[in-house]
Amino acid sequence: MNTPDLIEEEYLGLYRRMTESAAEWWRVSVADRPETYRLEHGVDDGGRHGAVDMDLVVDAENLRAKLKKWRREGFALQAANNSIDAAPSCDRDNFMPHLHRAAAHARATRQGKTPSDATTVPIGDIEVPCGAGGPLVPRFNPAYLFSARFNDILEDIVENRRVMLIGHTGAGKTSLIEQVAARSHHGVLRSNMNGQTTVGDFVGFWTVKGGETLWVDGVLPTAMREGHWLIVDEIDFAEPSILAALTAVLEPHGRLVLKEKGNEIVAPHASFRLFATANAVGAMSQFRHLYQGANLMNEAFLDRWRVYLLDYLSPAEETDVLMRTLAPHMSRPLAATLAAIAADCRAAFAREDLSSAFSTRRLLDWAELMLRTGDPERAAGPAIYAKVSPEDAALIRGIIRHHIAPAG
Numbered sequence: 001m002n003t004p005d006l007i008e009e010e011y012l013g014l015y016r017r018m019t020e021s022a023a024e025w026w027r028v029s030v031a032d033r034p035e036t037y038r039l040e041h042g043v044d045d046g047g048r049h050g051a052v053d054m055d056l057v058v059d060a061e062n063l064r065a066k067l068k069k070w071r072r073e074g075f076a077l078q079a080a081n082n083s084i085d086a087a088p089s090c091d092r093d094n095f096m097p098h099l100h101r102a103a104a105h106a107r108a109t110r111q112g113k114t115p116s117d118a119t120t121v122p123i124g125d126i127e128v129p130c131g132a133g134g135p136l137v138p139r140f141n142p143a144y145l146f147s148a149r150f151n152d153i154l155e156d157i158v159e160n161r162r163v164m165l166i167g168h169t170g171a172g173k174t175s176l177i178e179q180v181a182a183r184s185h186h187g188v189l190r191s192n193m194n195g196q197t198t199v200g201d202f203v204g205f206w207t208v209k210g211g212e213t214l215w216v217d218g219v220l221p222t223a224m225r226e227g228h229w230l231i232v233d234e235i236d237f238a239e240p241s242i243l244a245a246l247t248a249v250l251e252p253h254g255r256l257v258l259k260e261k262g263n264e265i266v267a268p269h270a271s272f273r274l275f276a277t278a279n280a281v282g283a284m285s286q287f288r289h290l291y292q293g294a295n296l297m298n299e300a301f302l303d304r305w306r307v308y309l310l311d312y313l314s315p316a317e318e319t320d321v322l323m324r325t326l327a328p329h330m331s332r333p334l335a336a337t338l339a340a341i342a343a344d345c346r347a348a349f350a351r352e353d354l355s356s357a358f359s360t361r362r363l364l365d366w367a368e369l370m371l372r373t374g375d376p377e378r379a380a381g382p383a384i385y386a387k388v389s390p391e392d393a394a395l396i397r398g399i400i401r402h403h404i405a406p407a408g
Contacts, residue, residue: 011037011067015075025078026070031057035251039066059251121184126154128184131271136187136228138178143324145317150176156306157273162250164235164276164302166284167310168349170359173277176310177231186271187228191219193238195293203245204258215261220245224256227269235276236294243301249274250304276305283309290352312346313360315339321360322367329371337403338367344399354395356388376404 016025023044031038041054058066120127124146131137146154156163157180165173174190181188191202204218223230232238232246249256249268256266280287280294282302288294313321315336322335345358362384369379380400385393 011063014078015070016078017070017074017076024075026066026075027052028063033057034253035060037063039063123180123183124148124154125151126158128154128158128180129271130184131181131186131227133185134187136189137185138182138188140182141175141179143321144175144179145313145321145324146179147317153306153308154180160273162274162276162305164278164281164305164307165310166278166281166307168284168287168312168346169279169357170361171310171312171357172360173310174231174233177229177275181229186273187226188231189219189223189228190231190233192233193235193242195237197238197242199239199241199245202242203256204260206260220249221256221258221266223274224249224266224268224272227271229273229275232274232276234278236278236281236291236297238295247301247304282307290355312342315343318342318360318363322364325364326367326371330367335367338363341400341403344402345396348395348399354388354392356392358396362387376400377406 012028012030014025014027016023018024025042025044027040027042029038029040030036036057036059039054039056039058040052042052119130121130122128125148153163153165153176163177165176167173178188180186191197200218202218202220204221205216207214207216217225220230222228235243238246245256248254253268255268258264258266278284278294278297280291281297312318316339318339319332319335322338323330323332326335342358342360342363345354348354349357366376366379366383369383370376373379377397377400380397384396388396
């Protein structure tokens, strides 16, 4: 049984209203099937708690609809956690001790659900189940750094949550998912919402081949059937028709209905995982003007994802990445200086002094070319300056010279 989201835990409990003749109640609890809830109905008889006369199971959307209806009819939440008597709340000082005990119990429960014969690989502090491998597994990067801040994302992957990563261009959103997949041997498909991607590309389409009409699966049903991980890159640029198709499978066990193929139902493989990346959603909305063409996304859509804000690596983390990637040639003082330059360029981008971001990929390319040429300015030409506007190049050149004295 899956643990419900916190926003839905507060819905659990007993709802009552007084009528002219008796007290009517509904009890809400977690059902046996994932992402479903049990609703029991009864009427108190003579002051005693009456028997259940109606028992049904609904999904989260139906539960929310029921709650709205009950509020209109005068029902009020009387007690939580299926208790008939009102449960006392934690006082301010006792909340955290209660939470720590509950979290420890939840961790033990999650660990107990992992099959003893399951093959897993440790990534960060989390054991991630392994996939079947194959040609779609991303290339393994041994220098990739998994910091502790990724542990919640890794746990969500294990629990089959839908994960959206938001952040600036080059913050490593896609590479994080790819490197988890590389280490756990899962195939990855990517669909970039670049304005040219159609709903046919995403879901599927009919075509004629050799005089025969054939259906061609799009990237979504292909990933669902074969158990691959699907990354929808730049989802905030996606067409509404694609988002509508995607909504059907956003629940962990959601299914896709191929209406164009006679309402065929595509059930997800157990290994299927769904991810999205975005630049100007939620906490990143303040930067929407930097990402022209990004679409607004409503809260109902975002609430179906776990949304994580990914910032650039810290200078200390990026120093480690440079040293691990370019060992044994890259020394720590050199790496620390280069990481400081990247941090200053990103600060300028955040202030809108620069119009282009400065990714870790760009930094590594510059450092690698610098080791080959022995000249930071010469290496910066093809690695940095030629990729940005003349104004940006002049500002970045000034930042570099602030940290590195010109060759004498």
